[in-house]
Amino acid sequence: MSGIGELHVQPYVLRFQCVNFVESGCYHGAGLKWGKANNFKKLYSCDIIKDHINKAQSVVEKDIRVELYYGPSHEYFAKLLPTLKGVTFFWLDAHCPKHYDPKLKETPLTHFPLYKELQLIVELKEHYERDVIICDDVRTIVGEDNTAPLAQGRVKDYYSVEWFTYTQMTSLFTKTHRLEIPNQSRDAIAFIPGKEVSEW
Ligand SMILES: C[S@@+](CC[C@H](N)C(=O)[O-])C[C@H]1O[C@@H](n2cnc3c(N)ncnc32)[C@H](O)[C@@H]1O
Numbered sequence: 719m720s721g722i723g724e725l726h727v728q729p730y731v732l733r734f735q736c737v738n739f740v741e742s743g744c745y746h747g748a749g750l751k752w753g754k755a756n757n758f759k760k761l762y763s764c765d766i767i768k769d770h771i772n773k774a775q776s777v778v779e780k781d782i783r784v785e786l787y788y789g790p791s792h793e794y795f796a797k798l799l800p801t802l803k804g805v806t807f808f809w810l811d812a813h814c815p816k817h818y819d820p821k822l823k824e825t826p827l828t829h830f831p832l833y834k835e836l837q838l839i840v841e842l843k844e845h846y847e848r849d850v851i852i853c854d855d856v857r858t859i860v861g862e863d864n865t866a867p868l869a870q871g872r873v874k875d876y877y878s879v880e881w882f883t884y885t886q887m888t889s890l891f892t893k894t895h896r897l898e899i900p901n902q903s904r905d906a907i908a909f910i911p912g913k914e915v916s917e918w
Contacts, residue, residue: 720854722752722809725900727908730850731756735915736807738762740798742791742835743812745770747777750784758807759783764794766815766828792827792834799842806843808851810835813858814877826881830858833882836890847894848911848918857905859884866905 730736737760739753744763753761761778764787765771771788778784787794791812813830815822827834832853839846856866858877864884888897895909 720903720906722749722811722852725852725903725906727850727852727900728756730908730910731758731807733914734807734848734850734911735805736850737804738802738806739809740802740806741809741811742795742831743770744774744786745811747774749809749811750774750778753807753809754778754781754783759804761785762794762798762802763787764789764791764812766790766812766822767819770818790828791831792838795835795838796842799838802843805845806849808835808839808849809854810852811854813855816876830879830881832856833887836887840890847913848915850911851891851895851909852900852906853887853909854906856884856887856907859887861885866899866907 737758739758739761741749741753741763744750744765750761750763761784763774765774766789768788771786775786810832813832815828816824839849839851843849856864858879860878860880861883891909895912898908898910900906900908
Protein backbone atom coordinates (compact mmCIF):
# COMPACT_ATOMS: atom_id res chain seq x y z
CA MET A 719 0.00 0.00 0.00
CA SER A 720 1.48 3.34 -1.04
CA GLY A 721 0.58 6.92 -0.30
CA ILE A 722 0.54 9.06 -3.43
CA GLY A 723 2.80 11.60 -1.72
CA GLU A 724 5.51 8.99 -1.07
CA LEU A 725 5.70 7.98 -4.72
CA HIS A 726 7.19 11.29 -5.90
CA VAL A 727 5.04 11.37 -9.00
CA GLN A 728 4.60 15.18 -9.08
CA PRO A 729 7.11 15.46 -11.97
CA TYR A 730 4.63 13.56 -14.19
CA VAL A 731 1.95 16.19 -13.51
CA LEU A 732 4.10 18.97 -14.95
CA ARG A 733 5.77 16.92 -17.66
CA PHE A 734 2.46 15.72 -19.16
CA GLN A 735 0.49 18.89 -18.26
CA CYS A 736 -2.23 17.06 -16.33
CA VAL A 737 -5.26 19.21 -15.51
CA ASN A 738 -7.60 16.65 -13.86
CA PHE A 739 -7.02 14.37 -10.88
CA VAL A 740 -9.19 11.24 -10.84
CA GLU A 741 -8.97 8.87 -7.88
CA SER A 742 -10.73 5.63 -7.08
CA GLY A 743 -11.18 5.13 -3.33
CA CYS A 744 -10.91 8.42 -1.42
CA TYR A 745 -10.71 6.88 2.08
CA HIS A 746 -9.98 9.82 4.43
CA GLY A 747 -8.97 12.28 1.73
CA ALA A 748 -5.15 12.13 1.73
CA GLY A 749 -5.04 11.58 -2.04
CA LEU A 750 -7.38 14.51 -2.64
CA LYS A 751 -5.29 16.68 -0.33
CA TRP A 752 -2.24 15.84 -2.44
CA GLY A 753 -4.26 16.61 -5.60
CA LYS A 754 -5.33 19.99 -4.23
CA ALA A 755 -1.75 20.86 -3.35
CA ASN A 756 -0.72 20.04 -6.92
CA ASN A 757 -3.13 22.59 -8.38
CA PHE A 758 -5.28 20.41 -10.61
CA LYS A 759 -8.16 22.30 -12.19
CA LYS A 760 -10.67 19.57 -11.27
CA LEU A 761 -10.49 16.68 -8.81
CA TYR A 762 -12.79 13.67 -8.85
CA SER A 763 -12.97 10.80 -6.40
CA CYS A 764 -15.36 8.14 -5.20
CA ASP A 765 -15.78 5.58 -2.45
CA ILE A 766 -18.00 2.61 -1.81
CA ILE A 767 -18.25 3.52 1.90
CA LYS A 768 -20.32 6.56 2.85
CA ASP A 769 -18.32 7.30 5.98
CA HIS A 770 -15.16 7.60 3.84
CA ILE A 771 -16.91 10.08 1.53
CA ASN A 772 -17.90 12.16 4.56
CA LYS A 773 -14.35 12.11 5.97
CA ALA A 774 -12.84 13.11 2.62
CA GLN A 775 -15.44 15.85 2.23
CA SER A 776 -14.42 17.33 5.56
CA VAL A 777 -10.76 17.33 4.43
CA VAL A 778 -11.42 19.09 1.12
CA GLU A 779 -14.11 21.35 2.64
CA LYS A 780 -16.11 23.39 0.16
CA ASP A 781 -13.64 23.36 -2.70
CA ILE A 782 -15.64 23.76 -5.92
CA ARG A 783 -12.91 21.95 -7.88
CA VAL A 784 -13.70 18.68 -6.05
CA GLU A 785 -16.45 16.20 -6.97
CA LEU A 786 -17.09 13.19 -4.72
CA TYR A 787 -19.25 10.22 -5.68
CA TYR A 788 -20.66 7.65 -3.29
CA GLY A 789 -20.65 4.26 -5.04
CA PRO A 790 -18.39 1.67 -6.67
CA SER A 791 -15.61 3.03 -8.85
CA HIS A 792 -16.60 1.10 -11.99
CA GLU A 793 -20.05 2.71 -11.85
CA TYR A 794 -18.52 6.16 -11.36
CA PHE A 795 -15.93 5.79 -14.10
CA ALA A 796 -18.63 4.67 -16.58
CA LYS A 797 -20.49 7.94 -15.90
CA LEU A 798 -17.55 10.31 -15.55
CA LEU A 799 -15.07 9.27 -18.22
CA PRO A 800 -17.14 9.93 -21.36
CA THR A 801 -17.57 13.55 -20.21
CA LEU A 802 -14.00 14.19 -19.04
CA LYS A 803 -11.86 16.55 -21.17
CA GLY A 804 -8.16 17.27 -20.74
CA VAL A 805 -5.08 15.39 -19.64
CA THR A 806 -5.83 13.39 -16.53
CA PHE A 807 -3.75 12.01 -13.70
CA PHE A 808 -5.38 8.79 -12.45
CA TRP A 809 -4.67 7.47 -8.95
CA LEU A 810 -6.28 4.01 -8.90
CA ASP A 811 -6.40 2.93 -5.30
CA ALA A 812 -9.79 1.29 -4.62
CA HIS A 813 -9.74 -2.25 -3.28
CA CYS A 814 -10.86 -4.66 -0.58
CA PRO A 815 -13.95 -2.87 0.76
CA LYS A 816 -14.62 -5.61 3.33
CA HIS A 817 -11.31 -4.70 4.94
CA TYR A 818 -13.02 -1.43 5.95
CA ASP A 819 -16.58 -2.72 6.43
CA PRO A 820 -16.93 -6.51 6.90
CA LYS A 821 -20.70 -6.26 6.34
CA LEU A 822 -20.36 -5.03 2.76
CA LYS A 823 -21.35 -7.41 -0.03
CA GLU A 824 -18.69 -7.80 -2.72
CA THR A 825 -18.31 -9.04 -6.27
CA PRO A 826 -14.90 -9.62 -7.91
CA LEU A 827 -15.41 -6.22 -9.54
CA THR A 828 -15.90 -4.31 -6.30
CA HIS A 829 -13.29 -6.36 -4.42
CA PHE A 830 -10.50 -5.24 -6.77
CA PRO A 831 -11.83 -2.93 -9.48
CA LEU A 832 -8.47 -1.99 -11.01
CA TYR A 833 -8.72 -4.03 -14.23
CA LYS A 834 -12.24 -2.78 -14.97
CA GLU A 835 -11.20 0.81 -14.22
CA LEU A 836 -8.33 0.49 -16.71
CA GLN A 837 -10.62 -1.02 -19.35
CA LEU A 838 -13.06 1.87 -18.89
CA ILE A 839 -10.24 4.41 -19.29
CA VAL A 840 -9.24 2.80 -22.60
CA GLU A 841 -12.85 2.56 -23.81
CA LEU A 842 -14.27 5.86 -22.62
CA LYS A 843 -11.62 8.50 -21.89
CA GLU A 844 -10.86 10.81 -24.80
CA HIS A 845 -7.10 10.90 -25.54
CA TYR A 846 -6.31 8.45 -22.76
CA GLU A 847 -2.94 7.98 -24.47
CA ARG A 848 -1.95 11.37 -22.98
CA ASP A 849 -2.99 10.45 -19.44
CA VAL A 850 -0.81 9.37 -16.53
CA ILE A 851 -2.15 6.33 -14.67
CA ILE A 852 -0.81 5.22 -11.29
CA CYS A 853 -2.04 1.85 -9.99
CA ASP A 854 -1.52 0.90 -6.37
CA ASP A 855 -1.35 -2.54 -4.75
CA VAL A 856 -0.53 -4.53 -7.86
CA ARG A 857 1.48 -7.00 -5.75
CA THR A 858 -1.84 -8.62 -4.89
CA ILE A 859 -2.41 -9.90 -8.46
CA VAL A 860 -1.63 -13.61 -8.40
CA GLY A 861 0.60 -15.15 -11.07
CA GLU A 862 4.18 -15.83 -12.12
CA ASP A 863 3.89 -13.04 -14.70
CA ASN A 864 3.53 -10.38 -12.00
CA THR A 865 6.94 -8.71 -12.03
CA ALA A 866 6.05 -5.90 -9.63
CA PRO A 867 8.44 -5.66 -6.68
CA LEU A 868 7.19 -7.74 -3.74
CA ALA A 869 4.68 -9.45 -6.00
CA GLN A 870 4.99 -13.13 -5.21
CA GLY A 871 3.77 -14.79 -2.08
CA ARG A 872 3.20 -11.64 -0.10
CA VAL A 873 -0.58 -11.56 0.10
CA LYS A 874 -3.03 -14.31 0.87
CA ASP A 875 -6.69 -15.20 0.77
CA TYR A 876 -8.93 -12.16 0.89
CA TYR A 877 -6.19 -9.78 -0.30
CA SER A 878 -5.17 -11.76 -3.38
CA VAL A 879 -6.68 -11.21 -6.84
CA GLU A 880 -7.17 -13.99 -9.36
CA TRP A 881 -9.84 -12.83 -11.82
CA PHE A 882 -7.37 -11.06 -14.11
CA THR A 883 -3.64 -11.32 -14.66
CA TYR A 884 -0.82 -8.81 -14.53
CA THR A 885 -0.17 -9.43 -18.24
CA GLN A 886 -3.81 -8.76 -19.17
CA MET A 887 -3.61 -5.51 -17.24
CA THR A 888 -0.32 -4.24 -18.69
CA SER A 889 -1.32 -5.33 -22.22
CA LEU A 890 -4.06 -2.70 -22.25
CA PHE A 891 -1.37 0.01 -22.48
CA THR A 892 1.50 -1.51 -24.47
CA LYS A 893 0.70 0.54 -27.60
CA THR A 894 0.21 3.88 -25.84
CA HIS A 895 2.22 3.98 -22.60
CA ARG A 896 5.44 2.95 -20.92
CA LEU A 897 5.51 1.12 -17.62
CA GLU A 898 7.52 2.68 -14.79
CA ILE A 899 7.92 1.88 -11.11
CA PRO A 900 7.62 5.24 -9.34
CA ASN A 901 10.24 5.91 -6.70
CA GLN A 902 11.21 2.22 -6.46
CA SER A 903 7.76 1.57 -5.06
CA ARG A 904 7.01 -1.73 -3.40
CA ASP A 905 3.70 -2.21 -5.14
CA ALA A 906 2.66 0.74 -7.31
CA ILE A 907 3.17 0.97 -11.07
CA ALA A 908 2.77 3.90 -13.44
CA PHE A 909 1.61 3.92 -17.04
CA ILE A 910 3.35 6.94 -18.56
CA PRO A 911 2.39 8.33 -22.01
CA GLY A 912 4.64 7.01 -24.78
CA LYS A 913 4.69 10.48 -26.37
CA GLU A 914 5.85 13.71 -24.79
CA VAL A 915 3.59 16.79 -25.00
CA SER A 916 5.78 18.21 -27.80
CA GLU A 917 4.95 15.12 -29.94
CA TRP A 918 1.14 15.39 -29.75
C1 LIG B 1 -6.29 2.40 0.25
S1 LIG B 1 -7.79 3.25 0.54
C2 LIG B 1 -7.65 4.67 -0.49
C3 LIG B 1 -6.65 5.72 -0.01
C4 LIG B 1 -6.70 7.03 -0.78
N1 LIG B 1 -6.73 6.81 -2.21
C5 LIG B 1 -5.54 7.93 -0.45
O1 LIG B 1 -4.66 8.14 -1.31
O2 LIG B 1 -5.51 8.43 0.67
C6 LIG B 1 -8.95 2.29 -0.38
C7 LIG B 1 -10.35 2.89 -0.43
O3 LIG B 1 -11.06 2.28 -1.49
C8 LIG B 1 -12.41 2.13 -1.12
N2 LIG B 1 -12.97 1.10 -2.00
C9 LIG B 1 -12.77 -0.23 -1.94
N3 LIG B 1 -13.38 -0.84 -2.98
C10 LIG B 1 -13.99 0.14 -3.70
C11 LIG B 1 -14.75 0.13 -4.89
N4 LIG B 1 -15.02 -1.00 -5.55
N5 LIG B 1 -15.20 1.32 -5.38
C12 LIG B 1 -14.92 2.49 -4.71
N6 LIG B 1 -14.21 2.54 -3.57
C13 LIG B 1 -13.74 1.38 -3.07
C14 LIG B 1 -12.34 1.78 0.35
O4 LIG B 1 -13.55 2.03 1.00
C15 LIG B 1 -11.19 2.67 0.83
O5 LIG B 1 -11.68 3.90 1.29
